[in-house]
Amino acid sequence: MFGTLSEETEVMVPASKAWALYGTLELAKLVTGKVVEAVEVVEGDGGDGSGSSCLVKLTLEYDVKEEFAANASLVTNRNLLGIMSVANEHLLKSN
Template sequence: MFGSLSEEVEVKVSADKAWQLYGTIKLGEIAAKHTLESIDVLEGDGGVGTVIKVNFKPESRISYCKEKFTMIDNDNMVREVEIIEGGLLDFGFTLCRIRIEVKDNANDKTGSSCVAKMTVEYEVKEEAVGNTSLVTIEPFVVLMKIANEHLLNSS
């Protein structure tokens, strides 16, 4: 079974400025300070092929996952990571991909704001379909709000 969830939020900075955070490993570093136990870079420098280990807080149902940066398109401001170990893969999922997109805000002709979109795509084995309730966009919405506050405070 395949599914996806997504959410968009308005960011009160230009798309280029937002991409300087959303398109890089800095986004994970901000998450580690606020919502995670820690993030460890296992290989790479933030480009395609980078592998990070995300350690969740003890109260989480998931202790850790390893993510690999599989695509970074700076021209279109899109980045994708896939879980390659742990996380939802331990619950019968065969794919968990997180896509981050930053685009100009069509309602703002001044260019002083943009839209950030997070999408979680997943595939789960038939015998584990009951675990799809573990997939939620909420942690990513929280992350986007924290990232947006960081962008506003660093302007």
């Protein structure tokens, strides 16, 4: 059973500044040990946006073996929310 969970939040910093955190291993350094055990960057090349704020969307993809499909309800977006919270706080403090 394949599924996804996504969260989106507005960050009150320019997209280029948000990407400097989210698009690099700096995000992993920031949240490792606080919210998650490890972060793996799968894809993304970034690109500068414009304006004084931007939207950040994180997606969690999961695949549960059919024999464990009843456990799919245990998948949570808690870590995504934690990552966004820690990252947004960091971005606002360093603005």
